[in-house]
Structure formats: C-alpha cells, structure tokens
Amino acid sequence: MKKLLSVLTLTICVITPAFSSPPSTFSEAKVIAKQKIYLDQANSAMGELYCGCKWTWVGKSGGRIDPESCGYQTRKQQSRAERTEWEHIVPAWTFGHQRQCWQNGGREHCENDDPVFAAMEADLFNLYPSVGEVNGDRSNFNYGMASGVAPQYGQCKTKVDFNQRAAEPRDEVKGLVARTTFYMFDRYSLSMSRQQQQLLMAWDKQHPVTAWEKERDRRITAIMGHSNPFVTGDRSWTQGYKTIGDGLVSPFPVKTSQAAAQPTLASAAATGVIIGNRNSHLYHLPEGCPGYKQVSAKNQVSFNSETEAQAQGYRKAGNCK
Known part of the structure; x- marks a missing residue:
C-alpha cells in the first residue's frame, strides 16, 4: 500500500504542471521562455522564427544556430x-515610442520607471527565438512586403528591405506574427496604421492558426494567466478595431513614494480618473483625449470628476473628442 501511494504521488507530480507567474523583466522572460515554452523546439520542424533553423541551447537562454x-x-x-x-515580434522601439517614458529618457528610463512598458x-506572447543576424537586420522595422528583394540569407525565406524599412517573414510564420501583433496592440492599447492593419489582416486570413501556434498559446497561457484571444478565436481584428487595453493595469509595484502618491496613467485610465496638467491647467479624460497618456509624471494631478477639475481652475483639453 505504501509503495502504491508513492507511485501515485510521483505520477501526480509528473503530470501536474507547476504554476508559473508572469515574468517581470525581459531577462527573466528569456529564461522562462526557454524552460517553459521552447525547450523542446530547438530540433523541431518549425525551427526558429525567421528561417526555420534548428539550434542547440547554450547557457540560461541562448543558443547556437545549425545553419545546415x-x-x-x-x-x-x-x-x-x-x-x-x-x-520582440512587436519591437520595443515600436511600443516604447507610444509611452511617455521613452520621450523622457528612452528604453532604459522606461524599464526603470514604467511598469506597463x-x-x-x-510579455511571453511577443518573444520568439530567431537567428541573431536576421533579428539585427530587422531592427525596429514594421513587417511588410519585400517583393523586390533578392534572397539575402541563403535558403532562408525571410527578407529585409532596408530602403523601405520593412521585413517580410517567411510564410510559415506570417499568421503567427500577425496575431501576435494584434494581441500586443489590443492588450496595451497601441495605435496601428491603416496600412499595417490591412497587411496583417491579410496574413491572418491567408495563414490560419497552426497546431504549434495553439500549443504555444497553451504553454504561454499557463504562465501569463491569459491567452492570445486572436489565436483562440475569441477576438478578431477588423479595420478600425477599437483596442481593449486589458493589459494597461500593471501588476508591478510602483517604485517611488512620489509615484505611489500619484496614480499611473494606466491605472488611472482603468478607474476612470481624470488627469490634469499642472503646467497647462488642462485636464484629459481617459477616453477621447489624445493627450491623456502624454502628461509627464511630474506634471500630473488627478481628479475624480470633471466638476472637481473645473473647481480647481482646470479646463478640458481642446483636442478631446
């Protein structure tokens, strides 16, 4: 009986996945991505993102490409x-430039002072191992068509148009990068050009969700606590899609006492708090006011209603809809 209980205990330990928390830094995310998502993918048929190359893991999160x-x-x-x-399928430069922190001091400032950044x-949904050279060449370019570009990396099908600042990934991952981009822009309420939307919607339709993409989503969901709704089919991107912004309430603690006294723009938006600018004495509503996310932290003052803001001598920003 004792032996049977031991066997049952061991079986439960093996088949029950350990609960994981979302990573709080990029460095932590890379290690978790290796261990929990891509560990068994180094020799898979899918390979890394851009060329389908196999690789050998090296160190905590690195790898060595097998070019053959x-x-x-x-x-x-x-x-x-x-x-x-x-x-980063959606480059840090792209989402960073839509955050006030980047204007105040670039990526390092965002990493230190902006929990949403x-x-x-x-975000594990946005990470994928890739050949370093192609990653570097892609830089912060948007995905696009590079029809006139000759092969640049041997048999690798991904192409980078340096003149047009666009990167066209291989067909096998066009659907995946489209649905990942939809997820990032939706979850963090980012703005996407009409042209980019049209291209990604076409890729989404032409390249449906694969078995691996579903498995990848399942693995990441177990860590992040939510799925990519554009993979599961719970949401569908259409032209002019209105983003949800359900990732704007950051799970990370605010670091400074000054910041703790003043709500972040993300949390303010979630609770309907109105943000005023001490310099201009204009106030911005969470919805319909483009300047809501542009007020620097040192100039922010919050109000619970427009009446309260007006009583303090503030008036609504002229560009609010």
Whole structure:
C-alpha cells in the first residue's frame, strides 16, 4: 500500500504542471521562455522564427544556430548569424515610442520607471527565438512586403528591405506574427496604421492558426494567466478595431513614494480618473483625449470628476473628442 501511494504521488507530480507567474523583466522572460515554452523546439520542424533553423541551447537562454538545418548563409554579421537571439515580434522601439517614458529618457528610463512598458517588454506572447543576424537586420522595422528583394540569407525565406524599412517573414510564420501583433496592440492599447492593419489582416486570413501556434498559446497561457484571444478565436481584428487595453493595469509595484502618491496613467485610465496638467491647467479624460497618456509624471494631478477639475481652475483639453 505504501509503495502504491508513492507511485501515485510521483505520477501526480509528473503530470501536474507547476504554476508559473508572469515574468517581470525581459531577462527573466528569456529564461522562462526557454524552460517553459521552447525547450523542446530547438530540433523541431518549425525551427526558429525567421528561417526555420534548428539550434542547440547554450547557457540560461541562448543558443547556437545549425545553419545546415535551414540552408542559412551569413549576410554580413558572422557572430550574430551563429547564435539565437530573442526577437520582440512587436519591437520595443515600436511600443516604447507610444509611452511617455521613452520621450523622457528612452528604453532604459522606461524599464526603470514604467511598469506597463516592463510588462510589454517581458510579455511571453511577443518573444520568439530567431537567428541573431536576421533579428539585427530587422531592427525596429514594421513587417511588410519585400517583393523586390533578392534572397539575402541563403535558403532562408525571410527578407529585409532596408530602403523601405520593412521585413517580410517567411510564410510559415506570417499568421503567427500577425496575431501576435494584434494581441500586443489590443492588450496595451497601441495605435496601428491603416496600412499595417490591412497587411496583417491579410496574413491572418491567408495563414490560419497552426497546431504549434495553439500549443504555444497553451504553454504561454499557463504562465501569463491569459491567452492570445486572436489565436483562440475569441477576438478578431477588423479595420478600425477599437483596442481593449486589458493589459494597461500593471501588476508591478510602483517604485517611488512620489509615484505611489500619484496614480499611473494606466491605472488611472482603468478607474476612470481624470488627469490634469499642472503646467497647462488642462485636464484629459481617459477616453477621447489624445493627450491623456502624454502628461509627464511630474506634471500630473488627478481628479475624480470633471466638476472637481473645473473647481480647481482646470479646463478640458481642446483636442478631446
């Protein structure tokens, strides 16, 4: 009987997945992504993001590319061509530039002082191992068509148009990058150009969700606590889609006492708090006011109603709809 109980206990431990918390930093996210999502994918048929290359894990989260597995040829950067790097499908530059912190001091300032940026940078749905050289060449370019560009990396199908500042990923991942982009822009209420929306909607339709994409979503959901609704089919992106912004309430604590006394723009928006600007004496509503997210932290003052703001001598910003 004792032996039977031991066997049952061992079985339960093996088949019950350990609960994981969402990573709070990009560094932590890379380690978790390796261990919980991509550990068994280094030799899979899908391979890394851009060229389908297989790789060997090295260290906590790195890898060494097997160029023969995908017919990869180095374009220019040999050291980066030999290793995997973690690609932000939506670049940090792209979502960072829609945050006030980036205007105040760039990426480092955002990492230190903006919990919402930290959540975006560490979001596991947005990370994928890729050939370092292609990751570097892609830079912060939007995804787009690169029809006139000749093959640049041997048999690798991804192409980078440096003149048009666009990167066209291989067909096998076009649907995945489209649905990941929809997720990031929806969850963090980012603005996307009409042209970009049209292209990604076409890729989403042309390249339906694959079995691996569903499995990837399942693994990430177990850690993040939510799925990508554009993979599960719970949401569908249409032209002019109104973003939900359900990731704007940050789970991370505010670091400074000054910030603790003043609600973040993300939390303010979630609770309907009105934000005023001490310098201009204009106030901005959570919805319909483009300047709501642009007020620097040092100039913010919050009100519970427009009446309260007006009583303090503030008036509504002229660009509010």
